[in-house]
Amino acid sequence: MQSAVFTAVGQLVGAGERETMTIPQVAELAGVNPTSIYRRWGTIGDLLGEVAVAALTQGEDLPDHGVLADDLGDWSRIIAFDIARPKRRAYLRAMASARDGIVEACPCWEIRREQATQMIERAAARGERVPSVRQVLDHIIAPLYHHAVFALPIDDDYATDLAGDVMAMVR
C-alpha cells in the first residue's frame, strides 16, 4: 500500500495539485481505503511531509564549512542519500510522469536554486572562485535526479564526484 500511496501523491504533485490534494483523492488514485491512510499518516500534511519534502528543506542548516568545495560535497551527499531511497524515487518518478507541457520551474528545483545561491554567495564573499548557480544545478542536482528517476545507482562517491566536477569548472 505504501508504494501505491507515494506514487499517487507524486502524480498529484506532478499534476500541480500539491496545495489542494486530499486524503480521499490520494486514496482513490492509489486504490486503497482512505481509512488506512488516515490511520497511517493522520493528515495530508503528514503524508506530504513524509514523501514530498526533500532533504534540507525543513529548516535544517545548509552545510557551511568555510570552503565551497566542502559545502557542495556535503550538500550533494545529503541530497543523494535522500533521493536514493525507494520511496523518494517512486515519488519523483510519479511526479515526472504526471507532468504535461513545459514548466518554467518545478518547486524542488527552486529550493535547490536558493540553496546553491546562498552557498555560492558566501564563497564569493570569502573571495573564492565560484561556479554559477546554473552550473551547480545542472551538474549536481540534475544528474542526481536523472539517476533517481531512471533507477541508476546513486551513492556517496557518485555525489562526491559530481561536486568535484563542478569545482573543476572554475579551477
Add this chain to the structure above:
Amino acid sequence: MQSAVFTAVGQLVGAGERETMTIPQVAELAGVNPTSIYRRWGTIGDLLGEVAVAALTQGEDLPDHGVLADDLGDWSRIIAFDIARPKRRAYLRAMASARDGIVEACPCWEIRREQATQMIERAAARGERVPSVRQVLDHIIAPLYHHAVFALPIDDDYATDLAGDVMAMVR
C-alpha cells in the same frame, strides 16, 4: 491516441519488455484498438523506431570536427533537439515511471557511453586534454534527460552550455 500509444510503449520498454512487446499488448495498455495501431505504424518495429529510437543511434555519423569541444557541442544539440520533442518526452517519462528497482545501466545510457567514448578517444589520440566518459554522461546527457523528464525547457543554448561546462572541467 498517439500520446497514449507512445506512453504505453515507454511503459513496456521501462518494464524491460522492449524485445518482446507486441502491438496487441501496446493497444491494450494504451486503451486503443490494435487495428488503429496496425494501420498507423504497420509493425511493432516501425512503432518502436518512431518513438523509442534516439537521435544518432540509427547509423547516422557521430559529429567529427577534429576538435572535441565542437563534437560535444554538436552531439549535445542533436540529442537536445531529439528529446525536447513532446512524443520523446512522453516516452522517456513513461519509461522512467515503469522502472522498478535499481538497474546497472539502461540501454539508452549505454549507447551514449559508446558514443562519448568514441569522441573522447579520437580527441585523446589527437593529443587533446579530454574529460572522462563519466563526466560527459553525467554533465551532458543526465541534465538533458532530467530536463526532458521534469518538463523543464531545453534549447540549443542550453545544450551548448552543458558541453562548454564539460570542456571547462579539463582546461
